[in-house]
Amino acid sequence: MRKKFLEAWERAAKCLELTREDLVALLSSDDEESVAIFQLADEMRARFVGEEIHFRGIIEFSNHCARNCCYCGLRKDNLELARYRMPPWEIIESAGRAAALGCRTIVLQSGEEAYYSGEILAAIVRAIKKDNDVAITLSVGDRSRQDYALFRKAGADRYLLKHETSDPRLFAALRPGTSLEGRLERQRWLAELGYQVGSGNMVGLPGQTLETLADDILLFRRMGIEMAGIGPFIPSGRTPLSGDTGGTMAMTLKALATTRLAMPCAHLPATTSAATIDPQGRVKVLQCGANVIMPNMTPAQYREDYSIYPGKIGLNDTPEESYARAVKDVENVGRHVGVGYGHTRQHKRVV
Numbered sequence: 404m405r406k407k408f409l410e411a412w413e414r415a416a417k418c419l420e421l422t423r424e425d426l427v428a429l430l431s432s433d434d435e436e437s438v439a440i441f442q443l444a445d446e447m448r449a450r451f452v453g454e455e456i457h458f459r460g461i462i463e464f465s466n467h468c469a470r471n472c473c474y475c476g477l478r479k480d481n482l483e484l485a486r487y488r489m490p491p492w493e494i495i496e497s498a499g500r501a502a503a504l505g506c507r508t509i510v511l512q513s514g515e516e517a518y519y520s521g522e523i524l525a526a527i528v529r530a531i532k533k534d535n536d537v538a539i540t541l542s543v544g545d546r547s548r549q550d551y552a553l554f555r556k557a558g559a560d561r562y563l564l565k566h567e568t569s570d571p572r573l574f575a576a577l578r579p580g581t582s583l584e585g586r587l588e589r590q591r592w593l594a595e596l597g598y599q600v601g602s603g604n605m606v607g608l609p610g611q612t613l614e615t616l617a618d619d620i621l622l623f624r625r626m627g628i629e630m631a632g633i634g635p636f637i638p639s640g641r642t643p644l645s646g647d648t649g650g651t652m653a654m655t656l657k658a659l660a661t662t663r664l665a666m667p668c669a670h671l672p673a674t675t676s677a678a679t680i681d682p683q684g685r686v687k688v689l690q691c692g693a694n695v696i697m698p699n700m701t702p703a704q705y706r707e708d709y710s711i712y713p714g715k716i717g718l719n720d721t722p723e724e725s726y727a728r729a730v731k732d733v734e735n736v737g738r739h740v741g742v743g744y745g746h747t748r749q750h751k752r753v754v
């Protein structure tokens with residue numbers, strides 16, 4: 404093994420704060436070195452966040468989007484996509500179904516658009532919280548601070564707003580009309596309003612380097628992120644990046660395991676994109692540091708149209724089938740489904 408790698412690994416094993424150089428050494432690991440990172444990440448996961456796997460049932464309630472992110476199949480200019488919006492009553496009913504199955508967190512996700520006003524979304528959050536003993540995560544993109552405050556007041560506990568890439572130039576190129584600084588400012592607002600803030604990145608974006616990935620992890624740490632969704636970029640048809648190669652499972656596992664070493668208490672989900680590029684993806688990720696699964700609770704008739712990227716798993720499943728598959732994966736790795744809300748264990752952040 405390389406000297407630099409061993410030094411970084413030893414610092415991680417002693418829970419010392421990892422430097423950018425350490426992170427690059429870990430991310431550049433060869434096959435033998437990767438096994439050592441994966442084992443250590445799994446040990447750290449067991450030690451700091453335990454054997455529970457938290458279920459966050461996700462309802463993809465609308466695929467309308469006013470943005471044109473170059474990587475995403477929901478982008479405004481994709482005119483071939485059939486668009487849908489679930490009515491509020493159906494979102495609330497789907498959340499009840501997910502809660503009855505056992506999800507203690509409901510994630511409401513959509514494209515970015517103004518159709519669901521701050522007041523409407525806040526009313527949906529309030530109705531779900533009134534009828535179910537669940538935590539709520541929102542993932543509806545860039546909104547005004549006033550809207551974030553409304554959602555929080557209505558009872559939203561967490562907000563998922565990925566920084567996607569820590570490279571400001573790449574961010575601006577991939578998300579036209581927006582900036583990394585704007586995204587981070589929103590993460591700060593959310594933290595100030597008392598949300599548990601989730602971020603994340605995509606592995607394998609064009610122009611991304613190991614240094615970019617190291618900076619992604621440093622950014623999670625600097626922003627005091629409580630959950631980091633790390634998944635491969637999957638090229639999607641009818642987007643400007645459709646001809647790209649996309650991220651690999653090997654690099655995704657390294658990025659996730661390295662994040663566990665850098666942030667032992669963070670919640671790290673097994674992303675749907677990881678499960679999409681590898682049939683064993685979810686199980687592999689759970690063995691390399693992940694401790695969260697987001698079973699799809701979207702009613703079956705909408706799933707095909709929430710087409711962020713091709714080949715998404717579970718397109719024909721009902722929420723019950725998605726839940727059962729997730730339970731099976733938990734059993735396959737010899738762990739158990741979390742019984743509580745799965746709130747974060749760390750709550751320190753730099754704002």
Ligand code: SAM
Pocket residue numbers: 474475476477512513514515542543544545563564565567603604605634635636637638639676711712
């Ligand atoms: N519109 C909201 C936003 O952008 O924050 C939430 C929905 S968006 C579809 C959720 C996530 O999908 C994004 O944060 C991004 O990381 C991921 N995503 C989009 N296109 C992807 C692709 N081609 N491959 C992998 N992940 C992708």
Ligand code: SF4
Pocket residue numbers: 468469470471472475476477478479513514515544
């Ligand atoms: Fe819209 Fe989010 Fe997709 Fe960007 S990533 S196009 S904001 S749904």
